[in-house]
Amino acid sequence: MPVLAIDTATATCSIAIGKDGEVAGEATFAAGRSHLELLLPSIDRLLADCGFDREQLDSIIVGTGPGTFSGLRVGIATARAMSQALILHLAGSGSLNALAAGLMEAGGATGAESLLPVIDARRGQVFARLFSLANAGKPVPQSEIMCLSPGDLLSRLKAERRTRVLAAGDGVQQYHSLFSAASGVEVPCVDDDAHLIKARFHLPPAGATRGYDFAGLLDVTPVYVREPDADKTVLLRKREPWLE
Amino acid sequence: MILAVETSCDDTCAAVLDGDELRSSVVSSQDEFHARYGGVVPEVASRRHLELINPVIADAMEQAGAVAEDLNRVAVTTHPGLIGALMIGVATAKTLAYSWGVDLVGVSHIDGHIAANYLPPDPVEPPFVCLIASGGHTSIVHVRERGSYDLVGQTLDDAAGEALDKGARLLGLDYPGGAELDRLAASGDSGRFDFPIGLDREGNHDFSFSGLKTSLYYFLRDGGAEVLKRSRADIAASYQGAVVTALVSKTVAAARSLSCGSICLSGGVSANSELRRRLSEACREEGMTLRIPPAELCTDNAAMIASAARYVAPLPRGEWLALAARASGAS
Ligand SMILES: [Zn+2]
Numbered sequence: 001m002p003v004l005a006i007d008t009a010t011a012t013c014s015i016a017i018g019k020d021g022e023v024a025g026e027a028t029f030a031a032g033r034s035h036l037e038l039l040l041p042s043i044d045r046l047l048a049d050c051g052f053d054r055e056q057l058d059s060i061i062v063g064t065g066p067g068t069f070s071g072l073r074v075g076i077a078t079a080r081a082m083s084q085a086l087i088l089h090l091a092g093s094g095s096l097n098a099l100a101a102g103l104m105e106a107g108g109a110t111g112a113e114s115l116l117p118v119i120d121a122r123r124g125q126v127f128a129r130l131f132s133l134a135n136a137g138k139p140v141p142q143s144e145i146m147c148l149s150p151g152d153l154l155s156r157l158k159a160e161r162r163t164r165v166l167a168a169g170d171g172v173q174q175y176h177s178l179f180s181a182a183s184g185v186e187v188p189c190v191d192d193d194a195h196l197i198k199a200r201f202h203l204p205p206a207g208a209t210r211g212y213d214f215a216g217l218l219d220v221t222p223v224y225v226r227e228p229d230a231d232k233t234v235l236l237r238k239r240e241p242w243l244e
Numbered sequence: 245m246i247l248a249v250e251t252s253c254d255d256t257c258a259a260v261l262d263g264d265e266l267r268s269s270v271v272s273s274q275d276e277f278h279a280r281y282g283g284v285v286p287e288v289a290s291r292r293h294l295e296l297i298n299p300v301i302a303d304a305m306e307q308a309g310a311v312a313e314d315l316n317r318v319a320v321t322t323h324p325g326l327i328g329a330l331m332i333g334v335a336t337a338k339t340l341a342y343s344w345g346v347d348l349v350g351v352s353h354i355d356g357h358i359a360a361n362y363l364p365p366d367p368v369e370p371p372f373v374c375l376i377a378s379g380g381h382t383s384i385v386h387v388r389e390r391g392s393y394d395l396v397g398q399t400l401d402d403a404a405g406e407a408l409d410k411g412a413r414l415l416g417l418d419y420p421g422g423a424e425l426d427r428l429a430a431s432g433d434s435g436r437f438d439f440p441i442g443l444d445r446e447g448n449h450d451f452s453f454s455g456l457k458t459s460l461y462y463f464l465r466d467g468g469a470e471v472l473k474r475s476r477a478d479i480a481a482s483y484q485g486a487v488v489t490a491l492v493s494k495t496v497a498a499a500r501s502l503s504c505g506s507i508c509l510s511g512g513v514s515a516n517s518e519l520r521r522r523l524s525e526a527c528r529e530e531g532m533t534l535r536i537p538p539a540e541l542c543t544d545n546a547a548m549i550a551s552a553a554r555y556v557a558p559l560p561r562g563e564w565l566a567l568a569a570r571a572s573g574a575s
Contacts, residue, residue, distance in 0.1 A: 077335035085343030
């Protein structure tokens, strides 16, 4: 039965349809800040291209980030509404994990020891998590999800004496020269496909199906990592001295 | 049957409307979450909407005794409002419509407030002049027929509800302080202090409340803690009186200039007791009729969005699939 995967954690929008452990179709494109406009039409098109009706879907899996807050919310709100309306099982899946799984394919060839997916967190910071390649099937997390400046991230790698780290993601693209210059870190070219999160790496293995449950749907929430910033309220206060 | 979703500010709302019968209207307020910041924080509101939207929709469907097959439309507020908050409602509503294979209607929040007047228990027939006053908007519109109106006047800066909340805060009341200000003002003398009324000119139907707020700030600063302690209720009454005078005089003047004998009220500020008292008094003097929907239809809700959606043609499917939310725009 077909499974729909969605990832909107970054400026890239990616969707895929899997069936019996195979990728039946996928679309990955630059969405900028327009996930809301582009996501649903692209799902509609991909389902049609694959010859599936939305009612045939068996389950949905959505990238939960971390990443841009509003992009994540569009992907998750869409996945939740589809799950609720069509009574489909819904699961969340870490976007850094999907990025690492994509890197794993390339990792074998370059002889990397660990993988470092990096997502741009804006404001001079990145989200990152270290994965080991030890297990042949799936990257295994070796750290918690970090939110820090790229400089601090590289210092941490150095302190831990890590070598042959393969790093990629839009966080690496954003600070490409910094990552390229770091010793022990390998990075793909700035325009390499490996920097993009592809939804097919969220797809579950064949036969992994579960039923719909509403409580499970509510558990699928964005991994924000950062607290909501109350900056806007603060700004309002500054502009309006009488509020002090 | 229409399922409507509204997430333009800090309330997560869903409702089911069946012809003229309101089957359900669920509102999940976020007040408690924003109180500690002293205002609505957009990022907090967006996070909360995502948590609440699916349960609120499930509740609205269940309370209505409705199933997907009963629906022929999903309606959603697309503008104006907080963009991140609106996006949750739009993403959810259009995916529901897509999944169920029904039409989607995008509705303006302002059209929703106007259409609250068409709902039971006391539906109003146009033509009428409607004052929409809340924490987010202050407009006067002339409704010629259901689904069609002209904007007659609007605020050029703060909304009336915002002016009341900010005044309340200056007087030391907790957010959102509008209702508390109303209570405090009830025991005060509204004629004791003079606060300015913005754009107070014949034929001008627009509002301005920022000068009023500033004048209260300087009044309190120059008078010090002493004047505040001695005359808190009188200050509250005088300040609120200035907001209400602007709302009442401009609405009645607009109706008079349009030779329209019927006035309606919508938006959260319609709960203000001074506004209700003074507006009904003014309408009685002018020989106009005043109609105010029940409080739960005046504050933000999805029933009003469902009501407005009856008078909006759905977009072609390809267009609504790609529908976005907009922060601004009246209609
Ligand atoms: Zn409103």
